[in-house]
Amino acid sequence: xxxxTEPIGSIPRPAGLIAAITAPADGADLTALYANAISDTLxxxxxxxxxxxxxxxxxxxxxxxxxxxGLTNLAAEGMVINFEDGHSRxxxxxxxxxxxxxxxxxxxxxxxxxxxNLPVKQAVISASALSLIYPQNGIAGYTQAEFMADLLNExxxxxxxxxxxxxxxxxxxxxxxxxxxxxxxSGGVLKHFIDVNNQVFDRFTKEEQQKLGVHVCPxxxxxxxHSADIDYADFLPDLFELHVGSFYLQxxxxxxxxxxxxxxxxYLKPGQTAFIGVIDVLNPTIETSETVKERVLEAAEYIPLxxxxxxxxxxxxxFCDDVSTTxxxxxxxxxxxxxxxxxxxxxxxxxxxxx
Numbered sequence: 001x002x003x004x005t006e007p008i009g010s011i012p013r014p015a016g017l018i019a020a021i022t023a024p025a026d027g028a029d030l031t032a033l034y035a036n037a038i039s040d041t042l043x044x045x046x047x048x049x050x051x052x053x054x055x056x057x058x059x060x061x062x063x064x065x066x067x068x069x070g071l072t073n074l075a076a077e078g079m080v081i082n083f084e085d086g087h088s089r090x091x092x093x094x095x096x097x098x099x100x101x102x103x104x105x106x107x108x109x110x111x112x113x114x115x116x117n118l119p120v121k122q123a124v125i126s127a128s129a130l131s132l133i134y135p136q137n138g139i140a141g142y143t144q145a146e147f148m149a150d151l152l153n154e155x156x157x158x159x160x161x162x163x164x165x166x167x168x169x170x171x172x173x174x175x176x177x178x179x180x181x182x183x184x185x186s187g188g189v190l191k192h193f194i195d196v197n198n199q200v201f202d203r204f205t206k207e208e209q210q211k212l213g214v215h216v217c218p219x220x221x222x223x224x225x226h227s228a229d230i231d232y233a234d235f236l237p238d239l240f241e242l243h244v245g246s247f248y249l250q251x252x253x254x255x256x257x258x259x260x261x262x263x264x265x266x267y268l269k270p271g272q273t274a275f276i277g278v279i280d281v282l283n284p285t286i287e288t289s290e291t292v293k294e295r296v297l298e299a300a301e302y303i304p305l306x307x308x309x310x311x312x313x314x315x316x317x318x319f320c321d322d323v324s325t326t327x328x329x330x331x332x333x334x335x336x337x338x339x340x341x342x343x344x345x346x347x348x349x350x351x352x353x354x355x
C-alpha cells in the first residue's frame with residue numbers, strides 16, 4: 001500500500017485464557033492456551049487484510065512489565081498510575097542490583113514468525129518507563145547511575161535482538177510521555193524521558209532508526225485513560241525530537257483532530273512518518289471503512305502523503321486482564337482501518353494522476 005497501515009500491538013485475549021491467568025484452576029494448560037491464542041490471533045489478523053501484523057501480545061502480562069517477568073529483586077511498592085474511571089495500575093520497585101531483563105521481546109517475535117509469512121512488528125517498552133522502578137531513596141551498593149547504565153544496555157539489547165530476528169518494525173511504547181506532563185507541567189520530566197530514550201536510539205544507525213518507532217497515547221485500559229486532558233500542543237514538539245522513523249499517534253478519539261494535525265504538520269521532520277490513529281479503541285462502535293477514509297483524507301490535508309500512515313489509537317488490551325473490548329470488535333475495527341485506508345489511498349493517488 002502507498003499509505004502504510006500498521007497495528008499497535010495488543011489484541012484482547014480469549015475468555016478462556018483470561019480466566020486461566022486471573023483465576024488459575026487445576027488442570028488448566030496455560031501453555032496450550034497461549035499457543036492457541038497466538039495462532040488464532042495471527043489467523044484473524046491475516047483475514048483483516050492487514051499488511052503487517054503482531055502476535056497480539058497474547059502472552060505478555062502487560063505491555064510495560066514483560067521484561068520484569070521472573071525477576072526476584074522487585075517489590076510491589078512502585079508508582080501508582082491513576083485512570084479517570086477510578087482504577088489504577090502500580091509499577092513494582094527494584095530492591096537490589098544489578099538490573100537485567102527477565103524476558104526479552106524477541107521471544108514473542110520468534111513465536112509469531114513461525115506461524116505467518118506476513119511481516120511482523122514487535123512492540124517493546126521504553127527505557128523511560130522502566131526507569132521509574134528505581135526507588136527514590138536509592139539502593140545500597142547500587143547507584144541510580146549504575147542502574148541507568150544497565151537499563152540502557154538492556155533496552156538496546158531488547159530492540160537489537162528483534163531487529164536481528166527480522167522484525168518489520170520495532171515500536172517503543174511511550175505512553176508515559178503524555179502522562180509526564182500531568183505529573184510535571186513544566187515539561188522537565190518529559191525532556192528527561194526524551195533524552196533517556198534517545199540515548200537508546202542513538203546506539204543504532206540512521207538506517208536502523210528508520211525501522212524504529214514510538215507509540216504514544218493517553219493510556220487505554222478498561223476503556224479509560226490517564227492523561228487525555230493533556231494538550232497535544234504541549235507534548236508533540238518534544239516528541240518529534242526522538243530519533244526514530246515512525247510515530248504512532250492516537251488521534252481518532254481527540255476532540256479536535258484538526259488542531260492536532262496542524263501541530264503535527266508544524267513539527268514533523270523530514271524522514272519521519274506520522275501514523276495517525278483512525279480507530280478509537282475505547283469506543284465499542286465499529287468504524288465503517290468510509291469513516292476511516294474520511295479521517296485519512298482529513299489528515300492528508302496537513303501531512304505529506306509520503307509521510308502519512310494509519311494505525312489504531314492504542315493497543316486494544318495492553319493489560320492481560322482487560323475485558324472491555326471483545327476480540328470480534330477488535331478485528332472488525334482493524335479490518336475497517338485497512339479497508340478505509342485503501343479507499344483513501346485510491347482517491348488521493350487517483351487525484352494525483354489526474355493532475
